[in-house]
Amino acid sequence: MMLRALLLSLLVSAAPLGFAYAKTYALVVGVDAYPYEVSLDGAVKDATDVEGALRRAGIDQMATFFDAAARKDDIRAAWTGFVDAAGEGDTIIFTYAGHGAQMPELVAGDEADGLDEFLQLPGFDRNRAVETDHEIIVDNELNAWFSEAEAKGVHVLFVSDSCHSGGMSRAFSGKTRLAQAVTVKLSPPSQEAVSGAQVKEAQFRQVTVLAASLESQPSPEVIIGGEARGALSWSFARAVEGSADRNEDGRISRIELEDYVFANVKHQSEALQIPNFTPQVPRSEDEVVMPLTRSVAGAADPSAQKTKTHRPVRETGWDGKLALTVSGSQMVLESTGGSGVPYRWDAASGVFYTPNGDVAGENVNEGNIQVVVNKFILLDFLKAMASQNPGTVSLTPQRDIYAAGDRLAFDAPGSGYKNMIVFNLANTGEVQLLDVQAEGTESREFKLTDLQVVEPFGADHLIAISTNEPIDAIGAALASKNVDASTLLQLLMTRIDGTDTSVAIQPLYTREKL
Incomplete structure (x- = not known):
């Protein structure tokens, strides 16, 4: 006990005085x-x-x-x-x-x-x-x-x-x-x-x-x-x-x-x-x-072992379900029933709304509603990962909503991670691969310099995932163009959930030109 107390005393005395004894109110x-x-x-x-x-x-x-x-x-x-x-x-x-x-x-x-x-x-x-x-x-x-x-x-x-x-x-x-x-x-x-x-x-x-x-x-x-x-x-x-x-x-x-x-x-x-x-x-x-x-x-103690951990997303409260209210359809949807303020789908108009009241998708019908639901379940998963280790992406010019015909640039800077995947979660629920960078010494910057807003309108989400974990299987699945949000979620959960992985999300809300 005396040795431990002495070591602790030395550690504290070695720290800058302003840090070791500063108080916070x-x-x-x-x-x-x-x-x-x-x-x-x-x-x-x-x-x-x-x-x-x-x-x-x-x-x-x-x-x-x-x-x-x-x-x-x-x-x-x-x-x-x-x-x-x-x-x-x-x-x-x-x-x-x-x-x-x-x-x-x-x-x-x-x-x-x-x-x-x-x-x-x-x-x-x-x-x-x-x-x-x-x-x-x-x-x-x-x-x-x-x-x-x-x-x-x-x-x-x-x-x-x-x-x-x-x-x-x-x-x-x-x-x-x-x-x-x-x-x-x-x-x-x-x-x-x-x-x-x-x-x-x-x-x-x-x-x-x-x-x-x-x-x-x-x-x-x-x-x-x-x-x-x-x-x-x-x-x-x-x-x-x-x-x-x-x-x-x-x-x-x-x-x-x-x-x-x-x-x-x-x-x-x-x-x-x-x-x-x-x-x-x-x-x-x-x-x-x-x-x-x-x-x-x-x-x-500069040599002290780092204790920061990256929790699996389910430990943050995410349950893989989406709170959703439906009007105009009796269709039974999978992975719905979550708690809290819900998303809304008006089957008659085909409009899908976020809990904030935003239009997230148009022309959403019984043929594609499950795909849209799966997109937002995946998005909630990615947000939970980002809350532990957020990355950086940007749109230029910066607005809260873009109109048809607007042109913009998307930038995903390089990071200290070896691997990066960039993709778009479209308002239709489709997963669109933009870039895969695997096994580099450090990921490179990714740019789209001349995007133009076109139909269908709603909420797209541009995603950049940076990690040192192997991403070959994820990249191959995305490159096949057959992967949907539900499949991608399973790939991410089994390969990078709970790891030192950075997630950046850029919402892109669009509408008709007024």
Whole structure:
């Protein structure tokens, strides 16, 4: 026992002091129930998911505020307590899931668009804005709060799963975290709103802000695992659980968090939103935004064995079934009956809808409906793999929906893996092989430079799988042009499920030209 204690002592003393002894505090806010506003469905689920992930990461200095408990004075007091307790090199994580909104700027000339953004707490009533303005947190006030931490050398990571403005081109049946704008001019609700206006984002050196979307986009609640959720909160929770820690050093760098979150928000929102980091460019290649304190001992020893594992997809909750409602047909379909918000097939019109309300396929009839169902079962499997190890692919130009005749380019960058398979899951359910790269020292970039949108319209999904596992059998099956989504699923389950494999997914939604 004495030898073990001595070795542990040496390991900790060998670690950089700021890492070995740094503390992390977390303030988590989630609001669904708005007495004076349209309530949300998934914000509290998001907040509790993030809370659980943070606790599993080893963070026990935490304050949580859900629904009616989310009062500004109490949140402010918790923030002040953390700043007072924290020292140089410590980290405060502040996450918010709920409504965001805009109002006329409180300090003249402070905002380029003349509008301040704010987090809307349950006690705010825009019909009594002057009387209840103490229950909003304005962006300027957040600047003042963050400045307090920065002055002590405390790192701040603020994750805001809310939205402020903009519109979407695609049909969408869910809720957005965008409250109606306040139109009356309010007096500054606090002195902090005035002092914070003097602080510009560029002045921060230890503050990182991760927002659910650009200001030109709303943040929708999307269906993940059958439930309404925020794609940013879901992705952040998975990142904190360790999925973003690619080099397994017990810390999540800004680059690791960015790569993980960008990919999974795209996957889970079906390309409806793009997260926004501030600053846009990492301050350094090794900038750390969050330590995973459970891993201090292992991270202090460079020779410590890596413990990250890749779970089989069934262990993530995937069950190989699709929740589906059918109207206009009595056909019995295989592998349906899953739980949660369902896909929908209207046999009379031939339209197949996603749980989010998007048109996923047209001209879907009894002859091809099973093939379409099989496609989305496979897609859910691939999303579950991607949540553990996401890859990168892109479409240019970047849009949430493309019209007939539009031209675009698809890019699947090379990776550090030996093998890569690129294919398309068409809206018809067909599997279309695009490229196979087997047994190289490193996969090469794959490009399609002049794609054109043509009928049939709906949702295609371009997939890139990168792995060091043998892929000859998978490639041969795809090259035969006889493999369908169900067969491909079985090939992937028996050959790469649970392995160190990267999956990238690029949704491609199309429609007729308006």
